Amino acid sequence: GCPRGRLWARPASRAMDSRMEMEPYPAEPMSPYGAGPMDSYSPGAMDQYGQTGDWQQQDMYFPPPDGVSPSGYTQDPSSSMPGDNTSYQRFTEQSNSSPVAGGIDPETGIAPRRLTDLVCTVIFAIYVLGMILLVVIVRCKMVDGHKYSDVRRLTHGMDYQARLCGVDEGVEDKPFVFWCRSNPSEWWAPSELDLWNPSCVKQCPHVSVPGSHAPVPCLYPEQKYFCSSAPNAKCKIPGGQFGNVINFHVQSQQSIVFTNPYNTKPIGGRFCLPVNITLRQSILRGPLNAGVRSLGSFQDCWGALFFAVLVAVAFSYFYVLLMNECAKLLVYGFLGSALAAFGISGIFLLVTALPFPEVRHLNPLFNTHTELMALVITCSFGLFLVSVTCAISGTITHVAHHWGHIRELMRAASECFLAMRSMLIPPLLEALWKFFLAWILTANFLPLISVGWYDDHRTEIDGQKFKGLNTRFYFDWSMTPWILFYLLGSVWIMELCTAFGQFLVAFSVISWYFLKKEGSSKTGAPPLPPLHGTLDGVVYHFGSLCLGAAIVPWVRPIRVFNWILDESFPSATAECCGPVAFCTPCCQCLGKGFGACEGACRRHFTPPCCTRKGCSYKYTKNVYSDIIIRSQHFLPAAERSSIIINTHKACEKYLMSLTIITVIGVISIGSISAMLTYVIVLRTPSLSDPTSSSFVTSPMAVALYAFCLCGSVTYGFMSLFDHAADTLLYCYAWNKKFNKETVEQFMPDSIDSLVGHMKDKEDGFQYFGNARPEMYLASWMPKKYRERALQSKTGSLKNPPQATQRQQQPQPPALSGRGPPDVSYAGASDDPGGQYINMGHVSPDQPEMEGGYYYGAPMYSSGGQDYTGGYAGAG
Secondary structure: OOOOOOOOOOOHHHHHHHHHHOOOOOOOOEOOOOOOEHHHOOOOOEOOOOOEOOOOOOOOOOOOOOOOOOOOOOOOHHHHOOOOOOOOHHHHOOOOOOHHHOOOOOOOOOOOOOOOOHHHHHHHHHHHHHHHHHHHHHHHOEEOOEEOEOHHHHOOOEOOOOOEOOOOOOOOOOOEEEOOEOOOOOOOOOOOEOOOOOEEEOOOOOOOOOOOOOOEEEEEEEEEEEEEOOOOOOOEOOOOHHHOOOOEEEEEEEEEEEEOOOOEEEEOOOEEEEOOHHHHHHHHOOOOOHHHHHHOOOOOOHHHHHHHHHHHHHHHHHHHHHHHHOHHHHHHHHHHHHHHHHHHHHHHHHHHOOOOHHHHOOOOHHHHOOHHHHHHHHHHHHHHHHHHHHHHHHHHHHHHHHHHHHHHHHHHHHHHHHHOHHHHHHHHHHHHHHHHHHHHHHHHHHHHHHEEEEEOOOEEEOOEEEOOOOOEEEEOHHHHHHHHHHHHHHHHHHHHHHHHHHHHHHHHHHHHHOOOOEOOEOOOOOOOHHHHHHHHHHHOOHHHHHHHHHHHHHHHHHHHHHHHHHHHOOOOOOOOOHHHHHHHHHHHHHHHHHHHHHHHHHHHHOOHHHOOOOHHHOOOOOHHHHHHHHOOOHHHHHHHHHHHHHOOHHHHHHOOOOHHHHHHHHHHHHHHHHHHHHHHHHHOHHHHOOOOOOOOOOHHHHHHHHHHHHHHHHHHHHOOOHHHHHHHHHHHHHHHHHOHHHHHHHOOHHHHHHHHHHOOOOOOOOOOOOOOHHHOHHHHOOHHHHHHHHHHHHOOOOOOHHHHHHHOOOOOHHHHHHOOOOOOOOOOOOOOOOOOOOOOOOOOOOOOOOOOOOOOOOOOOOOOOOOOOOOOOOO
16 A cells, blocks of 8 residues: 555655655755755756756755855745745645655655645635625515515516516416507507516417407506796796796606507517517517526526536547547548538528529528628628638648647557546546536526616606606616626636546546556556545645636636637648648648748737747646646646646647547537537427426527536546646656656656657756846856956957867767757757757857857856766856
């Protein structure tokens, strides 16, 4: 067995003895950054624990030496540095437990479990408690004897006295809403309707329904009579009594009159809409708009939604298994079907927009809208669908070019989760948990949008309002901030389910990766890693999951948008497959043009946070891998995970390569579930019968909700491919960074063909020149040394013999084929040519340059070295 809180991949005896195996801190003077001796410190260089030497947050991989602080500092300067530990770390960690001496595995670098982001757990609990209190207060509040919130307002109509038809006293037996004529004296078809003073009726009047044409009591429009003693008044009354200057007489009259009904038909189980299309459209654009109808559709549809979720789960399992067997067929089949569907639909709409009656009658929009409105909608949707068709064509060229490594990553992910069949269980539990949470959150959201107050003083005389026969209900717009508060909390809660599922996938993959191979392959599997990951996630890392769930969903749309832009246009390396392979040169030519335009637009218009190096690509699901390995807080884990990936170019190149698999799964299974939900609602009598109390007013709104819910469910299953592959790449990058000697023991053969050729090279570091001034050794040197360095930079020091001698040494034969680098070449620190990071290199035949032999600065950095091994560290 292994100690509690450890990943199962690490042997217990090795983990328990690691504190004795770790070397103590060196006795020589240390740099203030905890990276090693002062004279060998190099900004941006990695220490033996896989960390950069720059002054960032101190964690178990960077314990500061006791009593060491930079000259002039009276306290730890990291407390004011960017990327520093959050101020609450001292409340969640024991200060006397040095992680280096407390059990970091020397082979894998996996740290013992500890509490992370505990404050975020408390914040999340307080937020959820606030949501509960908000719902309770709203449900119990009363205003002027009326309920402040009543969900039935979303599904039942109100008459002119704001009584809910079929619910309130006096209209219990009248469930339908009937809109009266504006002119009660009309007996023929109405010319206009009184939209805001309807009446409740037992059944919708129609000439074919016996007994439905009885007169309907309606509120007669208010009649006002105004008389005055003024000379120009139409209605004159005597004046001047008792010294009055002018007399007024105002009479307001409201009456209930019985009007002749007109032909209607029941809609939504509770509304009588006119047969006349013009009158019906006036109601649908006014009091019965699409927003009102859709909001009232989520009370009785949960049986259909639950069945849709089960279907999504079944299709997700089927998709995962089929993708492992016939991935290419599924991917190209989906893309081809989508290409045909969108292309045909777009062309059809554009053709029906032509001014020919023979084709326009095929478009139903011209029958339900005005000609101009139908033309605008048709052209807009037609152009959009054609654009989507072109985007899918570009995606196909990208998939054809990258299919080789996509397939290899899928095989690696399949090998991992098929070795641990227990990984197939958490997505099912996540799906059920998401459904019940969505049900609870939606059911408690409806009361928030049904709040309001009643105004029964609507008769105005001389600026004063009096109570009349009509009453109006108004929505309380002051509730809007609290509705946003609830919506943000709902997104947070739903995303927490996704984050927990990703955490379990990462935990399982890391446990499997760090199992030592037997021979050339991994033969065993950790025992129930999802179970142990659940315990660790709840006990130790729940706060980090809460913080991740609060950040990741708001930056994910940026990555999705960038992915769509990248995949929608062919690139310079585009490929066409199958019968259209001859179009490859044309696509590549187009790709060069698109690439140039896209590059210019991104350089000038893309905010820094939206680039590959910005925060949108820093706060991803890969952060959970660093949290699991280093037991670190979320924000510093985001920084470190980005560094680890970006310093290994092969891993950075293949990261998120399986996004296309996730997109196809989410869209296809979500669409199937949505269509199935729509059919179920239409075919279920209790949901489709207008006279039923559980009638669904807007099946389309329910289908759209099903698409979002089932797409989220499917996204959890797609993590078995997408997130598992990314976690394997991250584990390899971390393994190579922390202890390169053990890479061969852990790296599975499935990713060896992708990144194995880089395992013997040193990683590059990209942080030179980006740090604070006090992070460089030169800023800690005495003033006379800085002056001497300044003099050398201006040319006072001439003919440095040592540099000249080293510079003119011949290159080794193994690298002679590369030729001497040019003046502007600046390679990575892992380059076998030994160039210097961010430094120009002068070949032997170049003349001496002003200020020294090397461009940039007179010092070498980041561990760069030439062929003879010189200038290591800070030259």
